[in-house]
Each structure stands twice: as C-alpha cells, then as structure tokens.
Amino acid sequence: MKKGFRFLGLAIVLTMMLPLFAGLAALAEDRTTITYSMWGNDEELRVLNEAIAKFESEQDKIHVQAIQIDRADYVGTLNTRVAGNDLPDTGIMAEDAVLMWAQQGMLADASNMYAADEPKPLDSLAFTFEGKPVGYSVANEILLLYYDKKAFADAGVTPPPGNADTTWDWDTFVDVAKQMTLDVNGNNAKSPDFDANNIKRYGVMFCPDFWQLEEWSVTNGGAWYDKDGNVTINTPEAMEGLQRVADLALVDHVAPQYGTNTATTIDQDMVAGNTAMYVNGQWSIGVWLANAQKTDGLDYGIGVLPYMKDKVTLNTGGVNVAFATSKHPEEAMTWLKWYAKEENAWGLISSGIWMPVNSSYYTDEALTHKWVDNPNFPPYAEYKSAVVDYAFGYAKPASWYWVNNTNLFNDALSTILAPCWSGNETVADAITQNIDVLKAAHEGM
Amino acid sequence: MARQEARAAKLFLIPAFLGLTFLTYLPLLAVFILSFFKWTAIMPQPIFIGFNNYIKLFTRDPFFWTSMKVTLLYAVLSVGISMIYSLTLAMLLNRKMPARGFFRAVFYVPYIVPAMAVYMSWGLLYNPDFGVFNALLASHGINKIAFLADSKFIIPSLAVIAVWACGNLIVIFLAGLGNVPRVYHEAAEIDGASGWQRFINITIPCMTPIIFYNLLMSLIANMQVVVPSLIYAGSNRTTYPEYTFMSFMMYRTGFINNDMSYAAAISFIFFLLIGVFTLVLFATSKSWLFYEEGDK
Numbered sequence: 010m011k012k013g014f015r016f017l018g019l020a021i022v023l024t025m026m027l028p029l030f031a032g033l034a035a036l037a038e039d040r041t042t043i044t045y046s047m048w049g050n051d052e053e054l055r056v057l058n059e060a061i062a063k064f065e066s067e068q069d070k071i072h073v074q075a076i077q078i079d080r081a082d083y084v085g086t087l088n089t090r091v092a093g094n095d096l097p098d099t100g101i102m103a104e105d106a107v108l109m110w111a112q113q114g115m116l117a118d119a120s121n122m123y124a125a126d127e128p129k130p131l132d133s134l135a136f137t138f139e140g141k142p143v144g145y146s147v148a149n150e151i152l153l154l155y156y157d158k159k160a161f162a163d164a165g166v167t168p169p170p171g172n173a174d175t176t177w178d179w180d181t182f183v184d185v186a187k188q189m190t191l192d193v194n195g196n197n198a199k200s201p202d203f204d205a206n207n208i209k210r211y212g213v214m215f216c217p218d219f220w221q222l223e224e225w226s227v228t229n230g231g232a233w234y235d236k237d238g239n240v241t242i243n244t245p246e247a248m249e250g251l252q253r254v255a256d257l258a259l260v261d262h263v264a265p266q267y268g269t270n271t272a273t274t275i276d277q278d279m280v281a282g283n284t285a286m287y288v289n290g291q292w293s294i295g296v297w298l299a300n301a302q303k304t305d306g307l308d309y310g311i312g313v314l315p316y317m318k319d320k321v322t323l324n325t326g327g328v329n330v331a332f333a334t335s336k337h338p339e340e341a342m343t344w345l346k347w348y349a350k351e352e353n354a355w356g357l358i359s360s361g362i363w364m365p366v367n368s369s370y371y372t373d374e375a376l377t378h379k380w381v382d383n384p385n386f387p388p389y390a391e392y393k394s395a396v397v398d399y400a401f402g403y404a405k406p407a408s409w410y411w412v413n414n415t416n417l418f419n420d421a422l423s424t425i426l427a428p429c430w431s432g433n434e435t436v437a438d439a440i441t442q443n444i445d446v447l448k449a450a451h452e453g454m
Numbered sequence: 455m456a457r458q459e460a461r462a463a464k465l466f467l468i469p470a471f472l473g474l475t476f477l478t479y480l481p482l483l484a485v486f487i488l489s490f491f492k493w494t495a496i497m498p499q500p501i502f503i504g505f506n507n508y509i510k511l512f513t514r515d516p517f518f519w520t521s522m523k524v525t526l527l528y529a530v531l532s533v534g535i536s537m538i539y540s541l542t543l544a545m546l547l548n549r550k551m552p553a554r555g556f557f558r559a560v561f562y563v564p565y566i567v568p569a570m571a572v573y574m575s576w577g578l579l580y581n582p583d584f585g586v587f588n589a590l591l592a593s594h595g596i597n598k599i600a601f602l603a604d605s606k607f608i609i610p611s612l613a614v615i616a617v618w619a620c621g622n623l624i625v626i627f628l629a630g631l632g633n634v635p636r637v638y639h640e641a642a643e644i645d646g647a648s649g650w651q652r653f654i655n656i657t658i659p660c661m662t663p664i665i666f667y668n669l670l671m672s673l674i675a676n677m678q679v680v681v682p683s684l685i686y687a688g689s690n691r692t693t694y695p696e697y698t699f700m701s702f703m704m705y706r707t708g709f710i711n712n713d714m715s716y717a718a719a720i721s722f723i724f725f726l727l728i729g730v731f732t733l734v735l736f737a738t739s740k741s742w743l744f745y746e747e748g749d750k
Contacts (some may be wrong), residue, residue, distance in 0.1 A: 017592070058727060087711040088495040109712060206581060207592050219690050260739030265583050269603045272577040365570045416711050420693065424517060427694040431604050446516045 040065075040072040041340050044086065046100030048080035048327075056356035071340045076100070077106040087323075091115070091334075098335035101347055102328045105220070108413040111138035112332075117331040119143055122342050130349060130366035133406045136328050136414075145349060146326030148363035150200040152224055153322070154312040155275065156299070158241075160210070160285045161310075164189060164197075169286065169312025171395035173320050173403050182315035184261045185265035186212025187260060189285035190253055198262055205262040209284055212263035215254070216289040217271050219423045220415070221323070224233075238412045240451050242422070243444045245437075250317060251426065254435040259432045267430040276301035281324060281429060288314065291396060292324075295361030299385040311387055311395040313403075324404035326363075332372045333384060351380075361385045364400060371401035414453045421450040482725070491718035494712045507719035517718075518740035521698045522727070527698065528609050529676040532616035536672055537665070540620050544627030545657075558628065561656045565621030573685040576615050577602060602686050612682050623668050629666030631657070659744045666739050669730065677728050680705060 039356075047057055054077050061073045076097055078086045084106045090096045101267060102110065110116050119142045123129035134146040154169045161168040166188050172175050177185065187198035190212040196203045198212065215221070223233050231247030234240055241247060257264035275287045276297035296422065300308040314322050329349065333343040344378045347353055358364040358380060381392050397446040425443045428434040440447070489507050493500035502679040511518050547558050564572065579586050579603035588598045636654045658665075683702035687693040687735070704724060708717025 030703065072542070082709075084712070088709070088714075090711060091496050106712075111495075113494065114494050114498075174742065201698060206597050217691055221691060265502065266600050268601055269582055269600055271691060272574060272581065280585075419690070420711070421516070424698065425694055425695045427603075428514065428605060428694055430692065431600060443516070449514070454512070 040070060042072045042074055042336050043099060043335070043337050043340050043344060044074045044076055044097035046076040046078055047081045048078055048085075048101065050214050051077075052309065053357065053393045055363075056354075057058055059356065060348060060353050062222065063353065064344065067347075068162055071343055071344060094334075095376045096332045096334045098332050098337055098341045099329065103331045104146075104325055104328060104407070104409045105419070106268075106414040107144055107328050108138050108411075109416070111136075112413055113144045115333050116126075116143040117333050117335065117338055117341070119145065119331070119342070122346055128367050128369065131322055131368055133404060133410070134326060136410050144328040144330035146324075146366060147329050147349070147354070148292075148326040149324055149355075149366050149400055149404070150292050150326045150364055151324045151396070151404050152288060152290055152314060153219060153293075153396065154286055154288055154314050155279070155293065156212075156286045156306040156310050156312055157284075158278055158310045158326070160189065160282070164285075168310055171310070171312050171391050171392075173313050173355065173399050175319060176313045177315040180316055182213075183257070183263065186257070186286065188212070189260060203262070205454055208262065210278070211284045213257065213286040213288065214264060214270055214275075214278055214284040216267045216275065216287070217268060219268075219419050220325075220407060220409070222254065222267075222287070222292075223252060223316070223322070224314065225254050226318055227323065227405060228314070228318055228321050229253070232408075234408050234412045235452075236411075240418075240444070240448050242447065243440050244316070248437045248440050252429070253317065255429050255432070255436060258430070264280065268381045268427075269430075276305075276307065280305045286312075291364055292362050293401075294317045294386065295357070295363070298428045299361050309387070311391060313395055313399050319342075320403050322399060322404050323407045325407040325409070326366075359383050359385065364396075368401070371397055407442040412451075414451055417450040417453060418447060421446055486719045486722055488715050489722050491715045493651055493715040495708075495714045496712060500715065501639070503715075505558065508723075508732050510716070511723065517552065517695070517698050517703065520695045520702045522702050524609060524698060525677060525679070527728075528612060528616075529673060530677055531609060531613040532676045532679075533672045535613060535617045536620040536623055536676075537669060539549060539617050539659075540668070541589045541627050541665075542621035544624050544631055545653075547624070548628060548631045558625075561624050562621035564619040567619070569681045570685065572615065572619060573682055574659045576618075577686065580611060603692070605696055608694055612679075612696075613681070615674060616679075616708050618670070623672060626664060626668055627661070630661050634660040662742060666735075666743055671736055673731060673735065674728060677731070 025159050028158070029309070039120070045061075049057075054075060061075060067074060070131050082102050087096065087100070096115075102116075116138075119135075122142070122145075130145040131149060134149055135142040136144045136146075152239075156168050158168065166185060167183075169182075181194050184199075184232040189210070190198040190203075190208060191210045192204040193209045194202070194204065197206075200314075226233055226242065226247035228252070229246045231241065231244050231248030231250055233242045233247060235399060254264075254267060260268045273281075274297055275289050277286050279287060279298075280301055298307065298309050302309065313320075331338060331345060335341045349366060350366060351358055351365045354363060358365060365371070365376075370380055377393060377397055378389065381389050381397065386392050421443075425439050425446065426436065427441050429436045488500070490502060490504060492503045492506075529567060545560055547554060547561070551557075579583075582588055582598050582600040582603065585601075587601065591598060599607055601607045634657055634683035638660070641650055642652050644658060658660050677703050679699050680701035682698040683693075684705075687697035687702070700720065701724070704717050704720045708714050
C-alpha cells in the first residue's frame with residue numbers, strides 16, 4: 010500500500026515537472042519559447058498540444074507553450090496578466106474584445122502576416138482596426154437552421170431547404186413553424202383548437218447568445234452599424250427584423266419568448282422534442298449534435314436560414330492574435346500563421362467545431378471532401394450546400410469585425426430590448442427612445 | 455498579569471490586523487483612488503479625471519438608478535420574507551416533535567447546496583414552457599408566466615429562491631430560541647397569557663439580539679446578490695433590468711468590459727449604500743434591541 014502511495018506521489022511530482030523538462034529541452038535546443046493562451050476543455054488542450062508537437066517537429070527555432078484559461082474568465086485573466094506584465098505572446102481572443110485591445114495598442118499589426126501571393130484566411134475573417142488587420146478568426150463559423158428530421162417526417166411537412174437558392178422567405182418559415190408547433194393535445198399552431206398556453210413542442214428555438222440577433226436586422230435589409238461603424242440600428246429595417254423575432258413568440262406562438270431558453274442547449278432541446286427547428290452556429294455540430302446523434306440517436310438535418318429581404322448568414326470565429334507586448338513578434342506570427350493552416354488544426358475541424366478559413370476548402374471539391382467526409386458530419390451533399398456553399402456565398406461578418414465596443418453596445422441593447430420580448434414594449438419604441446444610450450455605449454461612454 | 459495578557463492579546467491580533475490592512479483597507483483605499491481615474495486595465499497609464507466617473511454614474515448612466523432600485527427591492531423583499539419565514543420555521547422546529555433533527559437538517563440543506571445547482575434547478579422549475587410551476591398553472595387554466603423573464607415577476611421569483619435557501623437563519627434562530635429562559639414562559643402561563651401574548655412579549659424581546667444579527671447579515675448578503683444575474687443574464691445574454699444588481703454591474707463593468715475605474719466608482723457607491731443601511735440598522739436598534747441583563 011505504502012509503495013503504491015510512493016509510486017503515485019512520484020508520478021504526480023514527475024507530471025508536474027513535465028513543463029519544466031519541456032522548457033529545459035527547448036533551452037537545450039536553443040529554441041525561442043513563446044506562449045499561446047486558449048480557452049477550451051482538456052480535449053481541446055490535448056488537440057492543441059498535438060498541433061504544437063507537430064509544429065515543433067517541423068522546425069527547430071520555436072517552442073510553444075500552451076496556457077489554458079477558463080472561457081468565462083478568459084478576458085479578465087488576460088487583463089490581470091497585463092497588470093502583472095505577464096501577457097502571453099499569442100492567444101485566442103474573444104471577438105467582442107479584439108478591437109478594444111487593438112485601440113489600446115495591445116495587439117500586433119497583422120498586415121504583414123501573409124505575403125501577397127500566400128494563401129491566407131478569407132478577407133471576411135480579418136478583424137480590422139483603423140484599416141489594418143489585427144487578427145484572423147480561427148474558424149469561419151456561420152449561423153444555420155438545424156431541424157429534427159423525424160419530427161418533420163412524422164408531420165409530413167417539408168423540412169427546411171438546404172440550399173440558399175430555394176430557402177424560405179420569412180412568411181413561409183413562420184407558416185412551417187406553425188405547422189410544427191404542437192400543443193399538449195396534438196393541435197398545431199394553425200389549428201383553431203390550438204392552445205398557446207400549453208405548448209409541447211415549438212416550431213423553432215433560437216440560441217440565446219445575444220449577438221446572433223444581428224442576423225435578423227441584416228436579413229431585413231438593415232444593420233446595427235454602417236460600414237464606417239456608425240450606429241444604424243434605429244433604421245426601420247433593422248428594428249422590424251428584430252420585432253419579427255419577438256412576434257414569433259408574441260403573435261405566432263411558434264417560439265418561446267426570446268432569451269428564456271438559457272438552461273438548456275440545442276442538443277437537449279432537440280433530443281427532448283422541445284423544438285422542431287433551432288437556429289445556432291455551425292459549431293453546434295462538434296460541440297453537441299454529433300454526440301447527440303451517437304448517444305441519443307438524434308437524426309438532425311441542416312438547413313439554411315430563412316430570409317426577410319436578403320439571403321444572408323453571419324460569420325464569426327474566435328480570433329488568433331499576437332500581443333504587442335511580445336518580445337518575439339516574428340516567432341509569434343510564424344506560429345499563428347502555421348496554426349491557421351487547416352491541416353495543423355485538423356482535430357478541431359474534423360470534430361465539427363471549426364470550419365476552415367481558407368477559400369480552397371470551399372472551392373476545391375477534393376479538399377471539401379477531405380473536410381466533410383467523416384462520421385461527425387451529416388451526408389456530404391446536405392452539408393455541402395447548406396454549410397459549405399452557404400458560408401462561401403452568403404456569409405457577412407458580424408459587426409465586431411470592424412466595430413469597437415460591441416460588448417458595451419450589446420449589454421445596453423440586451424437590457425433595452427428586454428421588455429420587447431415579453432410584449433411590454435415594441436422594438437421600435439425601445440430603440441428609438443434609447444438611441445442616445447446606444448450611441449453612448451458604442452462610443453465607449 | 456493583566457499587562458502580560460494585554461501584550462499577548464496584541465501579539466495575537468497582529469496577523470488579523472495585517473490581514474485586514476493589506477487585504478481589506480488598503481484595497482478599499484486603492485478602489486477609492488482608482489475611481490478618480492480612467493483606467494481600462496489594458497491602458498498603459500491611468501488618467502486622472504477627477505469626479506467624472508461619479509458624475510457619469512449619477513447623471514448619464516442609464517442603468518445606475520435602475521440597478522440601485524432593483525438591488526434594494528430584492529434585498530428588502532428577500533430579507534423581509536426570509537426573516538418571517540425562518541423565524542416561523544425555527545419556532546415550529548423548536549417544538550418537541552418526532553424526527554425533529556431530520557426536519558432541521560431538511561430545512562438547512564438548501565443553504566449548503568452550491569449556488570449554481572440551486573439556480574439552475576430553480577431555472578428549470580420556473581421555465582415558462584416546460585417547468586413544473588407553469589404546468590401547475592396550466593392545469594388550472596391560468597396563463598403561463600415567464601417567472602425569470604417578465605419584469606413583473608423576476609424580483610419576486612428570485613426572492614423566493616433566497617427565502618428557500620435561508621437555512622442559516624433558521625439555525626441561528628433555533629439557537630436563540632433555545633436560550634429564551636423557560637421560566638419567563640412558565641410565569642406567563644401561570645398568569646394566563648396566551649401563546650400569542652407570550653410570543654410577542656417574551657419570545658420576541660428575548661430574541662431581538664438574534665433578530666438584529668440575522669437582519670444585519672441577511673441584509674448585507676442580499677444586497678450583494680450577483681449569482682442569479684450571472685446565471686440567468688450574464689454577458690451575451692438578454693439582461694432584463696431586474697438582473698442589473700449593483701454587484702453584477704460592478705463585475706460586468708470591471709471584469710467583462712474592462713472599465714476598472716468606473717467599476718471602482720460603482721463599488722465605492724455600493725459600499726457607501728451598504729454602509730448607510732448598516733448604520734441605520736445600528737442607530738435604530740437602540741430603540742428595539744433588548745439584552746437579558748436589562749440593557750436596552
């Protein structure tokens with residue numbers, strides 16, 4: 010028994026000393042050590058460390074040390090590290106914090122990261138501050154309309170189109186959502202006997218991540234900001250798009266009140282049969298749905314989003330940045346550039362969490378097959394048109410790619426719009442009456 | 455001997471004094487000083503801006519007064535109901551009854567359940583579509599209620615959770631009830647006093663120090679409420695005004711949105727607010743606090 014404890018103790022001590030050995034090894038090889046901070050679980054850390062091992066096997070100049078930080082405290086932890094003069098050399102960054110950090114001069118200019126003739130991430134994935142890129146998204150994530158195939162088959166209703174050419178307009182979408190919404194007596198929302206107070210399954214649910222709401226202003230021909238970053242959310246189109254989302258619950262009774270489904274995730278709601286359709290990002294496949302398919306037998310399909318005036322989906326993705334405080338800017342950029350190549354972050358792509366960032370994966374069929382042909386994804390043809398082609402042809406960047414202080418703006422907007430979801434105020438009234446508050450938040454005041 | 459004891463006492467107080475100085479009073483002073491600067495945690499140097507943070511807080515911040523209002527409303531509601539509920543339960547649990555220990559444990563357990571689990575579970579119970587409470591309402595033909603997403607219901611619904619989890623108050627009340635001299639009750643019984651008269655004239659006066667302690671601790675704890683906001687609202691979620699408690703405002707401003715100096719101003723005003731309520735409680739307590747020795 011005692012021996013067992015000794016062995017265990019020794020194993021723990023040796024494990025704890027591993028980073029030291031790795032550092033000494035780097036020293037012995039005369040490598041420059043740089044750090045890379047990331048959020049994510051232990052599995053994602055394992056995949057990252059595999060990538061780092063591959064990177065180090067391909068060159069002998071740079072050693073990368075991963076720093077894992079909890080997602081909820083990620084930016085806060087980096088703030089603390091700034092105060093302690095202990096910022097990593099590189100790291101992933103929350104989208105809504107990138108331009109704020111750039112404004113404070115904390116991010117390195119990424120203009121020269123790629124030579125003109127080099128393959129680089131899609132332009133829509135560049136976060137730009139004062140006209141210069143300061144980082145590229147690690148993935149090209151888009152919003153999609155997931156659905157429960159069995160629910161649609163049982164109802165005899167045509168499921169969401171998986172092709173932007175034939176996608177539903179908003180009225181068709183609402184009509185289908187009504188057909189798929191059932192009360193406890195089995196009546197759908199088109200039936201005169203429908204009991205809106207006793208809904209068993211909704212037609213559609215929305216991920217409660219607030220930034221995704223921008224989609225519905227954009228598809229209605231509006232925007233929360235113009236291309237120069239001025240606030241335009243008070244235009245009729247932008248406000249009407251949001252009101253239509255509110256009305257799905259208030260008028261049509263096909264969705265729960267916006268923002269109330271925070272206790273459950275897409276897989277839980279779909280497996281439990283709480284909804285027939287669900288709007289969320291592509292990452293849902295890798296994070297939840299692939300697993301739900303395996304363990305709970307969820308037969309999910311992917312459709313493109315319905316549209317109001319313009320066919321569009323928003324794209325986003327965590328950003329890889331080099332911090333301006335790094336003493337090794339060249340090495341930092343070398344690592345980020347290497348890591349941005351799909352083959353070097355393949356674990357996260359093949360699991361369905363990340364989408365490739367280079368255009369070749371969207372245009373070269375062989376590469377698309379390499380990406381999509383794996384058991385984590387739906388059948389190739391379905392995914393190709395609903396995700397690959399849709400992302401390449403219809404995606405627009407979320408506003409935080411070029412607008413600063415979106416975190417302050419969204420915080421203010423989420424509180425201003427709150428009464429609208431319960432029907433106590435209209436979106437137009439709420440926004441119009443508080444436009445100065447929103448503009449002040451946008452200015453960082 | 456007395457001098458030696460005094461010296462020993464001072465010696466043993468040094469660690470506590472150092473801890474308080476470096477971990478409480480100096481940081482408090484630093485927060486106060488920081489509130490006169492503009493500093494975003496990632497700025498190289500703080501910039502002195504005088505009272506601007508306070509001027510913005512009181513004149514331009516659209517959420518500050520709402521924040522103060524909902525914080526006070528929640529605290530008053532939670533503390534008021536918790537005090538009545540926990541004293542009533544403590545009275546019941548103080549009676550001789552079978553399985554008394556078991557019931558005492560049952561009502562204490564919610565207090566020690568991790569806050570995350572408590573609020574997640576209540577979130578499911580309160581769910582407007584699939585929650586138990588709405589199922590009960592629906593079975594009686596009553597329209598569903600978005601308990602955690604309707605401005606009229608959010609604060610009362612959160613207060614119910616706070617009341618449910620106030621097992622600590624029950625335990626302290628129980629300890630206090632055990633110390634009410636039995637002889638007073640016996641004398642009153644002989645004189646023909648009813649149960650209610652004994653409760654009002656004996657139990658309550660004897661319990662006032664305990665009531666004062668529970669009231670003070672509960673008020674401070676409930677004014678510092680933040681967990682429901684983090685779980686039900688948080689960053690990147692719809693944040694109803696009823697979730698913008700002052701602690702949450704402070705956290706979101708400083709640690710999510712990086713504006714440390716403005717968060718410092720919020721926290722200093724918040725500190726003053728709690729201080730004022732504590733002082734009011736202490737000042738008024740002289741008129742209703744009874745000690746067994748006869749001091750009032």
